[in-house]
């Protein structure tokens with residue numbers, strides 16, 4: 001087998017590994033590059049391999065940095081099967097068309113304001129093209145061997161992280177390769193722990209938090225304190241939240257706090273994001289993919305009133321009737337979505353709290369709020385920030401380095417080679433050093449487009 005790193009080297013985005021076995025070519029993950037412009041431009045350059053000659057794709061999970069290039073791959077001629085777990089497929093049905101929609105909006109905006117050297121600016125793919133790519137998906141069960149082409153077999157094992165997330169163990173007769181995808185937390189209240197793996201000849205391991213440890217505080221206590229303080233002064237807690245994963249974890253904590261009498265049963269909670277609502281409903285369908293039993297799952301999802309229509313969402317901005325309350329709304333970094341309308345109405349009142357619930361990329365509105373800026377621009381106008389700004393640092397869906405090392409500790413003997421990917425350069429090097437020092441394995445950080453013989 002030959003393995004080439006077509007993404008997730010020196011960055012946490014663009015996950016794409018090309019596996020060549022004899023004449024056949026396969027991709028493990030097919031993600032978008034995101035973030036800085038130099039990275040995003042890579043989405044536009046042709047792959048080093050003709051998509052029409054790729055026989056199949058196996059996906060670890062549905063996050064766009066692992067699945068978001070699929071519609072483009074199909075647009076460029078890919079006609080093989082895309083294998084993934086059932087829940088990953090269900091999430092891709094929500095996430096990929098939405099991604100196409102955002103690409104179309106971005107292209108339209110670029111054309112309208114003329115900030116493009118391409119005339120006209122085009123979307124990487126459209127919502128329609130994303131929907132068309134769903135026809136190539138073939139969901140498979142966890143824990144069973146599935147044939148891939150003539151010589152390969154793969155097995156999906158649960159990785160925690162988000163609904164449907166998988167570790168992929170690929171074998172070619174005698175040789176095995178484990179792709180970690182994104183490794184979840186070892187003790188998450190909603191998601192299961194990543195399955196312990198005892199053997200692989202080659203290993204690719206992610207390093208998003210290769211140089212960091214998560215805050216040890218209990219998110220539930222933090223949320224209780226913040227919500228209690230805010231409603232005590234008659235305010236509303238507005239939480240910009242990622243629709244996949246984070247929004248559901250927040251509902252879980254809010255439910256528990258109410259069930260334990262730590263928050264009032266009467267406090268209204270709203271989930272205001274069609275995507276987050278659709279993802280939340282998948283929890284019921286995929287009960288085996290998380291820790292919540294059927295009844296508890298229904299109770300957790302029932303803690304919030306679902307706000308589906310734009311009209312109902314606008315009604316939340318009649319502030320006097322919606323204070324105090326908790327509003328969970330996307331997007332998570334306040335870069336777009338319905339939360340912007342709520343920010344306009346709630347930011348200016350010192351009784352309210354805006355609670356950032358996850359990682360805020362540099363330069364985003366969420367980042368500016370966390371850094372304490374006194375005025376924020378939304379839809380071209382400036383809004384004063386008088387609400388309290390808070391953040392939760394302990395709700396990550398990624399294992400930190402101590403959790404990764406603990407998970408790797410299940411290996412009975414070291415892999416022949418360990419490739420540390422999916423991290424910023426410092427994080428990847430830090431995890432490589434820790435694997436060498438703590439486990440005594442040889443580990444390396446591959447370069448973009450590097451090819452290795454397995």
Ligand SMILES: [Zn+2]
Nearest residue numbers: 061063161182
């Ligand atoms: Zn992920």
